[in-house]
Amino acid sequence: MTIDNQTTNLVDQTSTGDPFIFMFTIFVLAVFIGFYVVWSVTPALHSPLMSVTNAVSSVIIVGALIAAGPADLNFSKIMGFIAVVLASINIFGGFIVTNRMLAMFKKKPKKSGTNK
Amino acid sequence: MSETVTGFAYLAAAICFIMALRGLSSPDSARTGIVLGVLGMVIAILTTVFEPTIVSFDLIVIGVIVGGAIGTIVALKIKMTALPELVAAFHSLVGLAAVFVAIAAFFFPEAYGIGVLGNIEGASLIEMSLGAAIGAITFSGSLIAFGKLQGTLGGSPLVFSGQHALNAVLSIILVASIIWLVQTNYELAFWIIIGISIVLGFLIILPIGGADMPVVVSMLNSYSGWAACGIGFTLSNTALIVTGALVGSSGAILSYIMCKGMNRSIFNVLLGGFGGEVDGPTAVAGGGIDKAIKSGSGEDAAFIMKNASKVIIVPGYGMAVAQAQHALREMCDLLKGAGVEVAYAIHPVAGRMPGHMNVLLAEANVPYEEVFELEEINTEFSTADVAFVIGANDVTNPAAKTDPSSAIYGMPILEVENAGTVLFIKRSMASGYAGVDNKLFFRDNTMMLFADAKAMTESIVQALD
Numbered sequence: 001m002t003i004d005n006q007t008t009n010l011v012d013q014t015s016t017g018d019p020f021i022f023m024f025t026i027f028v029l030a031v032f033i034g035f036y037v038v039w040s041v042t043p044a045l046h047s048p049l050m051s052v053t054n055a056v057s058s059v060i061i062v063g064a065l066i067a068a069g070p071a072d073l074n075f076s077k078i079m080g081f082i083a084v085v086l087a088s089i090n091i092f093g094g095f096i097v098t099n100r101m102l103a104m105f106k107k108k109p110k111k112s113g114t115n116k
Numbered sequence: 117m118s119e120t121v122t123g124f125a126y127l128a129a130a131i132c133f134i135m136a137l138r139g140l141s142s143p144d145s146a147r148t149g150i151v152l153g154v155l156g157m158v159i160a161i162l163t164t165v166f167e168p169t170i171v172s173f174d175l176i177v178i179g180v181i182v183g184g185a186i187g188t189i190v191a192l193k194i195k196m197t198a199l200p201e202l203v204a205a206f207h208s209l210v211g212l213a214a215v216f217v218a219i220a221a222f223f224f225p226e227a228y229g230i231g232v233l234g235n236i237e238g239a240s241l242i243e244m245s246l247g248a249a250i251g252a253i254t255f256s257g258s259l260i261a262f263g264k265l266q267g268t269l270g271g272s273p274l275v276f277s278g279q280h281a282l283n284a285v286l287s288i289i290l291v292a293s294i295i296w297l298v299q300t301n302y303e304l305a306f307w308i309i310i311g312i313s314i315v316l317g318f319l320i321i322l323p324i325g326g327a328d329m330p331v332v333v334s335m336l337n338s339y340s341g342w343a344a345c346g347i348g349f350t351l352s353n354t355a356l357i358v359t360g361a362l363v364g365s366s367g368a369i370l371s372y373i374m375c376k377g378m379n380r381s382i383f384n385v386l387l388g389g390f391g392g393e394v395d396g397p398t399a400v401a402g403g404g405i406d407k408a409i410k411s412g413s414g415e416d417a418a419f420i421m422k423n424a425s426k427v428i429i430v431p432g433y434g435m436a437v438a439q440a441q442h443a444l445r446e447m448c449d450l451l452k453g454a455g456v457e458v459a460y461a462i463h464p465v466a467g468r469m470p471g472h473m474n475v476l477l478a479e480a481n482v483p484y485e486e487v488f489e490l491e492e493i494n495t496e497f498s499t500a501d502v503a504f505v506i507g508a509n510d511v512t513n514p515a516a517k518t519d520p521s522s523a524i525y526g527m528p529i530l531e532v533e534n535a536g537t538v539l540f541i542k543r544s545m546a547s548g549y550a551g552v553d554n555k556l557f558f559r560d561n562t563m564m565l566f567a568d569a570k571a572m573t574e575s576i577v578q579a580l581d
Contacts, residue, residue, distance in 0.1 A: 020349075
């Protein structure tokens with residue numbers, strides 16, 4: 001992992017500073033992106049918004065995979081395994097339920113006055 | 117996989133997630149957005165799995181299969197009316213997953229490149245404990261929200277004296293434990309952080325009443341994002357940081373919108389206790405019950421609506437409880453068949469989660485072009501012959517505009533009083549969640565339809581046929 005190794009190296013040398021600022025910059029910019037993107041979401045879709053954000057926040061599974069991946073079975077690996085299970089429930093459940101909701105918002109040809 | 121490729125892959129995943137949220141700006145683009153969201157998740161997972169440190173796949177595969185199967189079955193079986201509970205339950209899982217990842221990182225920091233056991237970098241410890249603490253609060257808070265939404269806990273707020281002081285003391289201990297952990301790397305401090313956060317999560321959500329759940333669910337949504345962020349900083353993983361920030365700000369915006377819909381500050385909601393026994397207004401309301409009200413039957417309502425040229429439907433939580441949305445759509449189809457113009461007006465805090473009413477109406481095949489938000493439709497009540505209020509109360513109460521002493525004063529309302537006739541489906545004369553009497557009930561042009569929302573709507577459908 002690029003940043004990971006860089007971080008470790010830099011942290012070893014300086015213990016503060018650059019890598020954190022770098023990540024913090026990304027964080028702040030992402031908050032701004034989130035702010036503008038979410039305001040553009042139509043209020044009718046706020047429920048799907050919640051369930052899809054719930055699904056994508058399960059990207060935390062990345063951390064779980066790292067813990068569950070090493071060869072030796074130890075306490076951390078078990079913790080990682082549990083986290084993989086929990087995050088997977090969310091990923092599958094979150095995306096499927098969002099999809100179910102959105103399927104209901106499809107245009108209904110016969111009832112909406114348009115020809116499509 | 118080279119480090120550069122990995123970095124780009126996580127960037128691609130983050131962009132997919134941004135586009136997934138962007139897609140929700142309209143129902144047409146939303147499904148493409150979901151596809152991108154899934155794609156982003158697949159990219160993120162595959163990229164991680166190809167990391168050289170990951171050599172053993174048995175537990176990973178089992179975990180994904182078990183978790184995936186549970187998630188799939190639950191998501192396919194769940195009824196749309198149980199959606200708020202489901203979302204709360206999912207939030208608690210994200211929180212718990214964050215806690216477990218933090219524990220794993222604390223006891224095996226080598227795998228994450230943040231030091232060795234007992235000697236982890238201070239910055240990493242702060243990030244890790246923030247991730248764990250927010251995750252734990254999300255977990256226990258969502259459990260309470262789940263219980264309240266599902267009805268097992270009862271919706272009424274649980275308030276006891278000294279509550280805020282207790283929360284404050286616990287928060288101070290929490291911060292102190294984080295400082296202690298950073299200075300000493302003690303295992304005990306780490307467990308104390310997690311334990312106290314779990315207790316705090318319970319205590320924060322318990323005093324909040326059932327109808328404030330839209331705010332709570334949004335807020336926990338936000339927390340789950342910040343927890344992911346904390347873990348992302350620990351792992352120095354940009355995809356995780358970006359996603360966590362997106363989810364965090366998304367939940368925060370939803371909380372803000374919900375609070376604005378009630379004209380209350382987030383602190384007012386969090387301090388809790390609202391919606392139990394409200395003192396002033398209920399006392400006044402007690403005398404009001406004697407006033408004359410006009411109640412009618414399904415046939416009366418059908419007659420009034422059939423002769424109208426424009427009907428606006430105002431759905432509320434009562435419709436969700438009674439699962440009346442299908443009967444309602446049937447009723448509106450018959451009205452439309454008779455040449456009546458029908459529209460739906462949705463208050464921002466109607467129901468138990470943001471957008472709750474929209475989903476239920478969509479489930480009943482109501483075309484979304486007929487569904488309007490408060491600002492879009494509020495002026496149209498004056499041109500409507502009938503406002504048909506089904507399972508809503510406080511969001512229509514004119515006291516919010518006229519009575520500064522009212523608990524809901526200042527809340528934006530749907531101005532149903534401007535319609536020619538107001539039909540209220542309610543089970544009883546009981547006041548709404550806010551404990552405030554609705555004087556609309558006693559007006560000459562109001563007709564009360566006392567029944568379960570679904571039963572009443574069905575009887576109107578029969579009368580229309």
